[in-house]
Each structure stands twice: as structure tokens, then as C-alpha cells.
Amino acid sequence: xxxxxxxxxxxxxxxxxxxxxxxxxxxxxxxxxxxxxxxxxxxxxxxxxxxxxxxxxxxxxxxxxxxxxxxxxxxxxxxxxxxxxxxxxxxxxxxxxxxxxxxxxxxxxxxxxxxxxxxxxxxxxxxxxxxxxxxxxxxxxxxxxxxxxxxxxxxxxxxxxxxxxxxxxxxxxxxxxxxxxxxxxxxxxxxxxxxxxxxxxxxxxxxxxxxxxxxxxxxxxxxxxxxxxxxxxxxxxxxxxxxxxxxxxxxxxxxxxxxxxxxxxxxxxxxxxxxxxxxxxxxxxxxxxxxxxxxxxxxxxxxxxxxxxxxxxxxxxxxxxxxxxxxxxxxxxxxxxxxxxxxxxxxxxxxxxxxxxxxxxxxxxxxxxxxxxxxxxxxxxxxxxxxxxxxxxxxxxxxxxxxxxxxxxxxxxxxxxxxxxxxxxxxxxxxxxxxxxxxxxxxxxxxxxxxxxxxxxxxxxxxxxxxxxxxxxxxxxxxxxxxxxxxxxxxxxxxxxxxxxxxxxxxxxxxxxxxxxxxxxxxxxxxxxxxxxxxxxxxxxxxxxxxxxxxxxxxxxxxxxxxxxxxxxxxxxxxxxxxxx
Amino acid sequence: xxxxxxxxxxxxxxxxxxxxxxxxxxxxxxxxxxxxxxxxxxxxxxxxxxxxxxxxxxxxxxxxxxxxxxxxxxxxxxxxxxxxxxxxxxxxxxxxxxxxxxxxxxxxxxxxxxxxxxxxxxxxxxxxxxxxxxxxxxxxxxxxxxxxxxxxxxxxxxxxxxxxxxxxxxxxxxxxxxxxxxxxxxxxxxxxxxx
Numbered sequence: 001x002x003x004x005x006x007x008x009x010x011x012x013x014x015x016x017x018x019x020x021x022x023x024x025x026x027x028x029x030x031x032x033x034x035x036x037x038x039x040x041x042x043x044x045x046x047x048x049x050x051x052x053x054x055x056x057x058x059x060x061x062x063x064x065x066x067x068x069x070x071x072x073x074x075x076x077x078x079x080x081x082x083x084x085x086x087x088x089x090x091x092x093x094x095x096x097x098x099x100x101x102x103x104x105x106x107x108x109x110x111x112x113x114x115x116x117x118x119x120x121x122x123x124x125x126x127x128x129x130x131x132x133x134x135x136x137x138x139x140x141x142x143x144x145x146x147x148x149x150x151x152x153x154x155x156x157x158x159x160x161x162x163x164x165x166x167x168x169x170x171x172x173x174x175x176x177x178x179x180x181x182x183x184x185x186x187x188x189x190x191x192x193x194x195x196x197x198x199x200x201x202x203x204x205x206x207x208x209x210x211x212x213x214x215x216x217x218x219x220x221x222x223x224x225x226x227x228x229x230x231x232x233x234x235x236x237x238x239x240x241x242x243x244x245x246x247x248x249x250x251x252x253x254x255x256x257x258x259x260x261x262x263x264x265x266x267x268x269x270x271x272x273x274x275x276x277x278x279x280x281x282x283x284x285x286x287x288x289x290x291x292x293x294x295x296x297x298x299x300x301x302x303x304x305x306x307x308x309x310x311x312x313x314x315x316x317x318x319x320x321x322x323x324x325x326x327x328x329x330x331x332x333x334x335x336x337x338x339x340x341x342x343x344x345x346x347x348x349x350x351x352x353x354x355x356x357x358x359x360x361x362x363x364x365x366x367x368x369x370x371x372x373x374x375x376x377x378x379x380x381x382x383x384x385x386x387x388x389x390x391x392x393x394x395x396x397x398x399x400x401x402x403x404x405x406x407x408x409x410x411x412x413x414x415x416x417x418x419x420x421x422x423x424x425x426x427x428x429x430x431x432x433x434x435x436x437x438x439x440x441x442x443x444x445x446x447x448x449x450x451x452x453x454x455x456x457x458x459x460x461x462x463x464x465x466x467x468x469x470x471x472x473x474x475x476x477x478x479x480x481x482x483x484x485x486x487x488x489x490x491x492x493x494x495x496x497x498x499x500x501x502x503x504x505x506x507x508x509x510x511x512x513x514x515x516x517x518x519x520x521x522x523x524x525x526x527x528x529x530x531x532x533x534x535x536x537x538x539x540x541x542x543x544x545x546x547x548x549x550x551x552x553x554x555x556x557x558x559x560x561x562x563x564x565x566x567x568x569x570x571x572x573x574x575x576x577x578x579x580x581x
Numbered sequence: 582x583x584x585x586x587x588x589x590x591x592x593x594x595x596x597x598x599x600x601x602x603x604x605x606x607x608x609x610x611x612x613x614x615x616x617x618x619x620x621x622x623x624x625x626x627x628x629x630x631x632x633x634x635x636x637x638x639x640x641x642x643x644x645x646x647x648x649x650x651x652x653x654x655x656x657x658x659x660x661x662x663x664x665x666x667x668x669x670x671x672x673x674x675x676x677x678x679x680x681x682x683x684x685x686x687x688x689x690x691x692x693x694x695x696x697x698x699x700x701x702x703x704x705x706x707x708x709x710x711x712x713x714x715x716x717x718x719x720x721x722x723x724x725x726x727x728x729x730x731x732x733x734x735x736x737x738x739x740x741x742x743x744x745x746x747x748x749x750x751x752x753x754x755x756x757x758x759x760x761x762x763x764x765x766x767x768x769x770x771x772x773x774x775x776x
Contacts, residue, residue: 126670126772127670127672127708127772129671129703129707129709129725130707130708131707131709427634429633429634431671432633432710432712433712433724435724438712438713545726549741562742
């Protein structure tokens, strides 16, 4: 403990309570995370954002399954003491759990008992603005973990003690740059990217040396003059064009390619920046060693609806119409379910079909996937335009999941919502919002006769058809999805604070539990000493609450009002496997 | 002051330095005795208020330029003597509006200059600049998380998650030049900070 005391004296922000015997032993036997393990994680662990590099959000664990999930009970809970949107998955490495919270706090817990091992609190700048006060998780490599912060630092911590090893400024937060994503570990590098399109940043992906924190490469999502795609911007609009990175890229280790989803273009009105605006609202395939963009695909050009496409495509091998396809599947904020094919230096369009009501896209080119718009549904300067889906889209950032067993993708969608936008020219001021629209310019409406908004949808990727859906009559849906080998799909995301389990094949509701707060956290599952656990953070906030506020204005009987906030980690197991009994 | 943000790369070496400092003096004394740089200081009595952006950016705000019941404008405090604009911390940013003095409550009127009112522009919830005004309701609106404040009632919270009012900044009129001047420091802390 001598070292620990010295560390605390040093004014550090880590609080360790690892004196407790079981918890301390847990840390001492910490399993180093090798890249081989990351490429092929043991089913008992959840080592990264979506469990695996392909972004499927699937675990083969099946002790908890469709026949017994009704017996799921809480085993332990843990209050984070933090409000706002808790979105990170509980990351678990052989009995040690790491969660991150808003304000870039990281907490290490004994995954079986919930005992605290250590806690890291970052001192954030006093004048930091946090439009999206959240964090989406920690990355593991060796005996370290990595967290990206809202003041735009990448921080390396000792996984055993929470001690800060280095903190590297990625970009100046005063310009509006910040980070919310869980970093990606690839080839000894830590890959991140910058949020801040709403402040008019020029989005970028970047990599840092895992050992030293030295910057290795930075690749802007928006080309500078002379770079490929620069002719899709006019004048100096590329300098403030958005294209943020919000979410961990998916990764194909075979080709060493990271697939980043990119945000909307800035400001909101497309005619303020004429052109297609590459590579906003796109997927970019980035060489993890060099940062070179090998290929890209833009889901929709000249975005004018705030439909960012930040959720990266999941990588799935599918068989469609007799053809085996190494697919990339993306349920878009634009309301289309996109299937692409990944090749070493190419991304090919396969299909695009609407999964919610969309009156903007009138046609999708069968060869390229380029959409044609109904121009009367495309917002532009100094006019109010109505369109469906709303600016929060058919699905926002919460990730869908894919089950290898059912061959289905599970999409947390919002149906029957339309919106309107108007905008105006505005001056760019570094660090200030650069939307070109204000509150009075944003409208939200329910489609006439709408009987629900939130809707969990299951699509068969072989047939590209919807198999089942589960509607939520009085709630929007902001729930990241987990699919398991037990043929169960777990999801929260509704304003009634429920966390639910569905039959993966039929969509039947099998189990639900009301939690302390709404759930916008990514669920994970893991196993310790023969017991399978389901873990999730409750902690409502950010855009889920913004949509709640907006819906309350359009519908008097909208359920919930303000959803209570406050982060709590919930861990569940089957009643007869509960180690506390 | 944030320690980490002052350094491109803070690490073990810096930590050791702090450990040494902690051993030599009472905890916190080293940092607490450092006065903030003029650029970072909150608005001081006698400061001018200069426009952040748009037409006349950098120019002192004149009373006559504020239209009654128009949306707020943003301003930085500026030290009159040295010319230092206090834009080192975004918490120093101020919003200015003007109303018919008869519509202001007593506390607000006391700190106003002929109907012109000033507040810290930083929302006490998540520190976003409060940049919108809902004229129909007469409330200031934060675009980040929908907190709302009454500018005629000393910044009182009227909606949303803000835990306390927007921080009033007493101002007065420099009759000679027609510009608005800070009459007193902020009446309370700004944003989430301790000051």
C-alpha cells in the first residue's frame, strides 16, 4: 500500500479502496488483454464496446435463455453518483468490470460482487461546455485501459490501480472538439475521433501509440482542397463542415481496416454548403496503421436534416439470394437499412430499404446506392420544411445487434415521427454552436394516427425482410441492443425506465424490470465462476431526454414527463444462480 | 484552472512534481495563492462589455444598440485600463438584453441600467452558453438541455434541469460614452465552477 499512499499524496484523482481482500485479489490476478484475445474474445468476457470487433453486440453465452429468462433477478447494483446519460457498456475482463460515466469517470468493480476496486475522476476544465455529457466506454490492452474525454484528451490508466499513465490532448476543447467514443485498440494503436460537428469542427479520426501516447496519424473526414472529394465542398465551407466521429469504429483484423461512421455536415442547412459534402453521413474505411482512407460510402449527400450516420456498420457474413457477402450493415438515422459489401479497397452498395416512414428519399440508385430526394422535403435557408423521419431519425446512435443464431438484426427504431426545420445563415465563432438553426426552428410532430413511436424491429438479413417488431405506444426508443446465444434480446431505452428481454425468434416480451432511471447504456453479458450475468447502466439523459421534452409538447398524454436521472450499474443473474443466495 | 489542459501531455513526471510540492506546503496552498491571469478573471467592476461576434464584434456595447425585448447578445468583459479582453475562460461570457424597466422585478431593476440587464451566459447545468430567447414566453432558453430562465426576475429558473438561476451581473451606464459598464462582480458563482 506504500505506493498507493504516495499516489494519493500526489493529488491524483484516483480513489482506491482496494484494501478489501477479495477485491484486491481480483486486481492482482488481472488478466492481460492481448490483441489475440481482442480478435477472439472468450465468451465469458466483454472486452470492448460491442463485445467483438465486428460490432455485432452478440454473446454466445446461453445459460440465460428464452426458456428461463423470466427468472432473472438483480444480483447487485452500484450508484455512480453521476447524473446525465450513462451510455457505456460494462466492460468485463475475467471478473473485473470497468464502467465509465459522464465527466469521464472510470470505475473498476469486482464483477461478481460489485465491490469497488478503484475510481478515476478527471479534473475537467472549469469552462468546459458539455452538450453531450456522456462517455461510451473504456478500451483495454495489456494491463492498461484507455478513455477518451469530453475535454478532448485520450487518457491511459493502469487497469489494476486506476493510476493515470499519460493524458494526451487530442484537440483544443475550446474550439468545440470533444470525445465521447470508446477508443478502438488495433495493431498497438489506440484509435479515436472527435465529436463537435454542432460547433462547426472539421471532424477527424486519429491514432495514438498505446505505450507512449505519441500521435501517429490524423485523418480528417472532410477533404482539404486538392484531396479526393474536395470538389464536393464550396469555398471555405469544408473548414467548418462537421463530419464528427462519435462511436467506436468496427474493425476487420484481416485487412486491418477500421470502419468509422461519420456525422452530419455543418451547419444544418445544406444550401449553406452546396455539394455532396464528402465524407459526412458516410462510412469511411481507414487503414489502422496509416490512417489512409481506403474506401468510403456516403449514405446520403448534402445532409440537411441533422441525420448523422455515426453508428458504424456492423460486419456480418451473410448469404443473400444465394450469394455469400462479406457485408456491412447499417440501420441509418436516415431511416434506411443499408447493406454494403466490403472488399479490400472498396465498398460496394448492395441494398437500401426503409425501416421507418421516410418521405424524403424517393429512389435509391440500384448500382451506387445514391438516394434521390423529394426536394420539397429538403430543408433550406429561410424556409420551414417538413419531413419524415424527424431530425433524430429512424435510429440515432444506439447500436443494433445481430444474432449469429437467428441471422437477424435487432434495430431500436423510432417510427411515426416527423419534423420540420428552418435555418438561417450564421457567423462561425469557434467553440459556439454552429447549427444555423435555433429552438424555434426545430419542429417535431407525430404522424397522423400514430399508435406508437419506439419500435424494436427484427430483420432477417438473408431475405432483407422484417420478421417481427415490438411497438412502444407511449415511448420513444433509445436503447442499445444485446443479442445472446440463449436466443434472448436485451434492451432498455424507453421512458418508463424498463429494461426488457425479448424472444429473439418471435419478439415476445419474456421479462422486464423497472430500474432507477431510463436505460440508454449498452448492455453486456459475462460469466464468472459458472454464472452468466447481464449488466447494464441505467442513467437517462442527453438526447433521449431532449426528445422526451419535445414529445411532451406535441402530445398532452405523453408518458413520463421528466425521466429521473442518476447512474446505476445493474447486474442480473438467474434466481438459482444468484451467488448472494 | 484545469491542470491537465495546460499541458499537452501530463504524466508521471508532472505527478511527481506535484507530490514534491504537496510535501513542502499545506495542501492546496500552492494553487490557491495563484491569482488568475487578467484574461481569465471574471468580470470586474469598471469593465467594459464588448460584443463577441457579428457586426461590431470587439466593440463596447452601447445602451442604445440594445433593442427592447430583442434576443440576447453575447459579450466579453474587457479591462478598460489594459485593454485585456477576459476571454480566457468561457465562464466569463455575459449575455445582455434590454426591457421596459417597468417589467423588471425589484432585484433585477436594482442591477439594471435603464432596462438593460446582464447575466453570466453560462447555464449552471452543463455550462452551455444560453443563446436562445423564447419571446412568446419571455424566457431565456439553453439549447443544450432545455433549461429556461426569466431575465426579468433575476435569472430565476422556469424550466429544465438547471439547478439554480442564471448568475446576475450588475451593470451601469457610462453616461458620457453611452456604453454599459460592469457595476459589481457576478452575484454568485457561474456554471459549475467554484467562483
